[in-house]
Amino acid sequence: MTDEMTEEGGTVKRFLYVNRRAPYGSIYALESLEVVLIGAAFEQDVSMVFIDDGVYELKKGQDTKAIDMKNFSPTYRALEMYDVEKLYADKESMDARGLTEDDLVVPVEVLSTEELANLMEEQDVVLSF
Amino acid sequence: MKFGIQVNEGPYQHQASDTAYQFTKAALEKGHEVFRVFFYHDGVNNGTRLTTPPQDDRNIVNRWSELAEKYDLDLVVCVAAAQRRGIVDDDEAKRQGKDATNIAPRFRISGLGQLIEAGIQSDRLVVFGD
Amino acid sequence: MLHTVNKSPFEKNSLDSCLRLAKKGSSILLIEDGVYAAMKGTAVMEKVSAAMQDKKVYALGPDLKARGLDESQVIDGIGVVDYGGFVDLAAASDKVQSWL
Numbered sequence: 001m002t003d004e005m006t007e008e009g010g011t012v013k014r015f016l017y018v019n020r021r022a023p024y025g026s027i028y029a030l031e032s033l034e035v036v037l038i039g040a041a042f043e044q045d046v047s048m049v050f051i052d053d054g055v056y057e058l059k060k061g062q063d064t065k066a067i068d069m070k071n072f073s074p075t076y077r078a079l080e081m082y083d084v085e086k087l088y089a090d091k092e093s094m095d096a097r098g099l100t101e102d103d104l105v106v107p108v109e110v111l112s113t114e115e116l117a118n119l120m121e122e123q124d125v126v127l128s129f
Numbered sequence: 130m131k132f133g134i135q136v137n138e139g140p141y142q143h144q145a146s147d148t149a150y151q152f153t154k155a156a157l158e159k160g161h162e163v164f165r166v167f168f169y170h171d172g173v174n175n176g177t178r179l180t181t182p183p184q185d186d187r188n189i190v191n192r193w194s195e196l197a198e199k200y201d202l203d204l205v206v207c208v209a210a211a212q213r214r215g216i217v218d219d220d221e222a223k224r225q226g227k228d229a230t231n232i233a234p235r236f237r238i239s240g241l242g243q244l245i246e247a248g249i250q251s252d253r254l255v256v257f258g259d
Numbered sequence: 260m261l262h263t264v265n266k267s268p269f270e271k272n273s274l275d276s277c278l279r280l281a282k283k284g285s286s287i288l289l290i291e292d293g294v295y296a297a298m299k300g301t302a303v304m305e306k307v308s309a310a311m312q313d314k315k316v317y318a319l320g321p322d323l324k325a326r327g328l329d330e331s332q333v334i335d336g337i338g339v340v341d342y343g344g345f346v347d348l349a350a351a352s353d354k355v356q357s358w359l
Contacts, residue, residue, distance in 0.1 A: 011249055018356070020276070028137075031170055034209060038241040042249065052276055092279070117280045121260060125248040126356040128256045129137060129170070130350045137359070144291045148265070151321070152349075155342035161350070253349050256357040259265070 013124035014045045019054035021129070023073070024064065029057045030072050032129035037075070040082035047086040047123065048079075049116065050108070055093045058104040076106045090116050132156050133251030134166040135244060137258030139174030140189035141182070146175050149257035150192055157200050165203040165247040166193075168236075170258070173216045176206040178233035190233050197235035204236045205243045261352035265291040265359060268303045277358040278306065283313040288340070288348055290319040294326065297333045304334060311336050319345060 023029040064071040087108040138145035168175050180190050197204050218232040248254045262281050268274040274296050289297050296303050297318035317338040349355050
């Protein structure tokens with residue numbers, strides 16, 4: 001793997017953010033998204049994968065009024081403005097949960113186990129939350 | 130090898146901070162460099178100086194401060210996560226109008242960019258969480 | 260890649276997800292409560308043994324000892340390492356992924 005350079009001559013690494021938790025039951029989904037947004041300024045090659053309950057983070061129709069928590073699902077739609085466009089969901093996790101791409105709040109690439117395993121292996125840095 | 134360490138959980142509640150500490154110490158003793166230890170989520174709670182753990186058990190906060198002192202380690206507590214959880218240094222106290230500070234020695238509060246930078250600058254980023 | 264699994268296979272599906280998505284030739288290190296998966300005679304022994312056909316599996320010795328797990332009862336072929344060994348594994352792989 002060769003090191004890419006940013007326009008200013010800095011290193012560009014392939015950053016992978018692994019999301020495996022449901023939203024609202026814990027803060028991991030929200031705070032990991034905050035890392036992605038702040039991290040966008042560093043112009044790295046960012047991918048986000050949603051595995052296990054992480055696929056629930058992307059579910060449409062989240063209405064958090066009655067639990068009095070901030071609904072942060074719209075933020076996933078803002079990711080492309082930050083040049084974070086490589087979003088992947090694990091097919092097996094979606095199938096197990098009865099979710100299809102139509103249920104999701106943003107377009108993602110749905111990957112098979114083998115495709116996802118290959119994608120993860122190609123990264124330089126893996127962040128888990 | 131240059132390591133970056135991410136700690137996602139607070140002291141005592143989970144083993145993450147302990148394992149991170151033991152890994153970091155082992156890496157340093159082997160002569161590796163630890164670029165930064167970044168505390169995120171409840172991990173920021175490793176940075177309060179106000180803990181009084183039982184005398185017959187390890188003092189997690191002090192252990193980090195002492196390791197930092199010995200090896201000049203950069204212990205960074207994420208500002209956004211710290212604000213949510215009440216870890217405060219002098220600058221934050223002034224900025225947010227708080228009447229106290231509680232940051233432990235050798236820890237500093239800074240932005241999430243420090244974590245990304247650790248990912249870029251380190252050869253290996255190792256995450257400890259739950 | 261070095262994969263770490265820190266939760267018990269009976270508590271969370273982290274081990275399952277790791278084994279499903281770790282590629283042939285990877286190393287897997289069981290730490291903290293994850294070490295329970297290293298023991299003979301459990302419901303996950305077959306799954307772990309199967310993974311060992313094309314991946315290397317290790318367990319963190321200090322975590323085994325802490326939990327009263329006898330090293331001689333670890334599944335054959337699982338390497339028991341200490342924190343120094345954990346560091347070595349991280350250095351020897353190209354990156355580390357933590358399955359929390």
